[in-house]
Amino acid sequence: MLAVAAQTLAITAPVFAMLFLGVALKRLRWIDTPFIDTASSLVFRGTMPTLLFLGVVKADLDAAMQPQLLTYFFLATTASFFVAWAWAIWRVPFEDRGIYTQGAFRGNNGIVGLALATSMYGDYGLSVGSLLAALVILCYNALSAVVLAIYSPGAKPGARAIVRSIVSNPMIIGVLLAVPIAYWKIPLPQWFLTSAEYFAQMTLPLALICIGGTLSLASLRRSSGTAIGSGMMKMVWLPLLSTSGAWLLGFRGADLAILFLYFASPTAAASFVMARAVGANHELAAAIIVITTLAAVVTTNIGLLLLQWGGWI
Structure with a gap:
């Protein structure tokens, strides 16, 4: 288990490094609020949709095609969304319900989950993990767009407004554009793929720097109660329920272990980008990302230890 713990720390440590870099750059006044606004908009409208597009285009849809595994993961993710939303309606202030719900169900599968699955199970982990990540991208973005449209400041939560928020979401557009290309294996020019990769590689560092630049002790104190609640839902209760169901x-x-790693992934940086794009409480979104990323080092290893102890993986 020490090896797994080291792997988890090796994956999450660079995330924290970029978060703290954002904090330092803001304190040094190398970046400011207008920069964070512009950079967050660039990530939401450009670099992250490009990253998702490339992830789907490169996914081998024929490899590790397991309908039962994929179906369960999709249904469990959707159920987790509604569990988190129901809890938010009961316990969270109206204006923060969308951020709480998104933070509690949206995992960083493409970075943390996939890296750990590949590290533990090699090519099988990579193929199954890539397929799971490609499947859930649309689910994450569509459900997040719905709940943020309902609770965001000034939003008009009618059916038409919600549908508009979904179909106009750049991340969803990026995925939808990629699906037919991946399905029919349409070749793309190498220069285009290389240029797109250069652009997409800015996504995670730029998003994390923006999150770090948003963080402050005051904002963490203001958000601590709700952020910890969302973090507990994301890192403990929903992984426990979903993995038990599996x-x-x-x-x-390997299938059970990979499912657990994906359910137990910390909250994705995309949740901050989407929150800022719709004018929601992005400070709360940033706090949830920090808390869940820190918790992942502990909860992921405890979960794997229990699964190994039971002889199930």
């Missing part, structure tokens, strides 16, 4: 349905071995 175990009851008979998933074992």
Whole structure:
């Protein structure tokens, strides 16, 4: 387990490094609020849709095609969204319900989950993990767009407004453009793919620097209660429920472990980008990302230890 702990720390440490770099750059006044606004908009409208586009285009849809595994992951993710939303309606102030819900169900599968799955199970982990990540991208963005449209300041939560927020979401557009290309294996020019990769590689560092630039002790104190609640939902209760459901349905071995790693991934940086884009409480979104990323070092290893102890993986 020490090896797994080291792997988890190696994956999450660079995330924290970029977060703290954002804090330092803001304190040094190398970046300011207008820069963070512009950079966040660039990530939301450009670099992240490009990253998602490339992720789907490069995914081998024929490899590790397991309908039962994919179906369960999709249904469990959707159920997690509604569990988190129902809890938010009961316990969270109206204006923060969208941020709480998104932070509690939206995992960083493409970075943390996929890296750990590949590290533990090699090519099998990579192929299954890539397929799971590609599947859930649309689910994450569509459900997040819905809940943020309902609770964002000044939003008009009618059916037409919600549909508009979904179909106009740049991340969803990026995925939808990529699906037919991946399905029919349409070749793209190498110069285009290389240029797109250069552009997409800015996504995570730029998003994390913006999150760090937004953080402050005052904002963390203001958001601490709600952020910890969302973090507990994301890192403890929903992974416990979803993984238990997978175990009851008979998933074992690498499949169960990969499902757990994806359910237990910390909140994705995209949640901050989307929150800022719609004028929601992005400070709360940033706090949830920090808390869940820190918690992942502990909860992921405890979960794997328990699964190994039970002889299920």
